[in-house]
Amino acid sequence: MKKRIGIITSGGDCAGLNATIRAIVHCAKLKYDWDVLGIARGGQGLMGEVDYRDLQVDFDGIDHMMLQMGGTILGTTTKGDPLAFKMPNGEVVDRSSEMARNYHALNLSGLIITGGDGSFKLMSEVARRGDMKIIGIPKTIDNDIGLTEALGFQTAVSVATEALDRLQPTAASHNRVMVLEVMGRDAGHIALNSGIAGGADIVLIPEIPFEMESVTNKIKSIMKTGRTFALIVVSESAKPKGGDALMVQYRDGSSRYGGIGNFLGAELNKIMDIETRVTVLGHVQRGGQPVAQDRVYAAAFGVRAVELLAEGKQNRMVAWRDREIIDVSIADAIATYQNVDLNGPLVRTARGLGICLGD
Numbered sequence: 142m143k144k145r146i147g148i149i150t151s152g153g154d155c156a157g158l159n160a161t162i163r164a165i166v167h168c169a170k171l172k173y174d175w176d177v178l179g180i181a182r183g184g185q186g187l188m189g190e191v192d193y194r195d196l197q198v199d200f201d202g203i204d205h206m207m208l209q210m211g212g213t214i215l216g217t218t219t220k221g222d223p224l225a226f227k228m229p230n231g232e233v234v235d236r237s238s239e240m241a242r243n244y245h246a247l248n249l250s251g252l253i254i255t256g257g258d259g260s261f262k263l264m265s266e267v268a269r270r271g272d273m274k275i276i277g278i279p280k281t282i283d284n285d286i287g288l289t290e291a292l293g294f295q296t297a298v299s300v301a302t303e304a305l306d307r308l309q310p311t312a313a314s315h316n317r318v319m320v321l322e323v324m325g326r327d328a329g330h331i332a333l334n335s336g337i338a339g340g341a342d343i344v345l346i347p348e349i350p351f352e353m354e355s356v357t358n359k360i361k362s363i364m365k366t367g368r369t370f371a372l373i374v375v376s377e378s379a380k381p382k383g384g385d386a387l388m389v390q391y392r393d394g395s396s397r398y399g400g401i402g403n404f405l406g407a408e409l410n411k412i413m414d415i416e417t418r419v420t421v422l423g424h425v426q427r428g429g430q431p432v433a434q435d436r437v438y439a440a441a442f443g444v445r446a447v448e449l450l451a452e453g454k455q456n457r458m459v460a461w462r463d464r465e466i467i468d469v470s471i472a473d474a475i476a477t478y479q480n481v482d483l484n485g486p487l488v489r490t491a492r493g494l495g496i497c498l499g500d
């Protein structure tokens with residue numbers, strides 16, 4: 142029987158997941174002649190009755206589309222901790238042994254998981270208990286996984302930059318302050334990168350709690366030069382000095398960052414005599430076509446992940462660092478959270494450009 146490996150796309154989606162699936166299938170089939178099973182719904186396809194698809198190189202005629210398609214053909218979820226899974230009747234069940242049983246029943250000799258630190262933490266434990274071999278591929282638009290660049294981030298930055306490019310002419314035409322709220326969870330990478338690329342005047346990130354006065358002073362100083370508009374990028378988890386980040390609560394009890402853009406817009410409308418409008422970019426940062434750099438990461442990560450399994454490795458995460466594809470232990474990657482370095486090159490660049498960071 143041919144060797145078989147599985148793929149799980151886990152956690153929030155991002156651009157480049159389908160390109161990664163494609164790379165894994167190409168490498169596994171063409172270099173090693175292995176079969177590849179795509180496990181459905183972020184790994185839940187290993188719970189209960191197995192749910193997977195046998196992936197072929199031509200992907201039913203959509204091989205090239207796989208490079209361009211947002212989302213994941215395998216489906217994913219941010220819900221359902223396998224170690225404490227909430228069943229429809231409300232009971233909380235450990236489903237890790239079910240997943241391991243199905244992994245072995247499918248005769249898998251390895252499982253490649255695209256995920257962030259949350260997915261890696263859970264799946265490492267499931268794998269440890271169930272004697273499963275896993276290899277991680279880092280993906281998150283937040284780019285907050287340590288020791289690597291993550292898949293999806295470049296596309297998110299590109300979408301946010303394009304939003305600024307589109308907001309600038311309308312801001313200039315109407316003499317307005319435009320506030321753009323972007324995602325990023327606890328890291329300000331999307332805001333800082335897009336703010337620099339898109340010519341923002343003010344960039345507010347969670348790593349630097351902001352003072353309203355600093356924001357208004359910057360707008361006033363712009364107006365003094367004769368310019369009648371300003372662009373602000375704010376991270377979803379940015380917070381005023383001494384305050385907390387704003388959250389949105391959901392019916393299922395979960396919460397997400399959100400609301401700071403509108404809060405800021407309302408404050409500016411109160412304090413300043415200039416019209417302000419707010420755009421909350423949201424999930425458009427995650428969907429759509431991956432930019433070329435994310436496709437390159439997808440290819441490099443996918444191929445190296447398969448090679449690692451061929452080398453008999455496990456519990457490793459592929460990583461892109463210093464123009465090289467390397468692998469690190471999943472435990473080390475989880476332990477190394479990467480938010481914006483306040484002494485790093487981009488904060489220095491922003492300050493050098495005169496961008497106000499709210500402090």
Ligand code: F6P
Binds near residue numbers: 153219326427
């Ligand atoms: O981690 C990716 C991310 O898009 C964050 O930037 C954002 O805070 C969160 O996920 C949104 O989660 P959901 O898709 O569950 O609304």
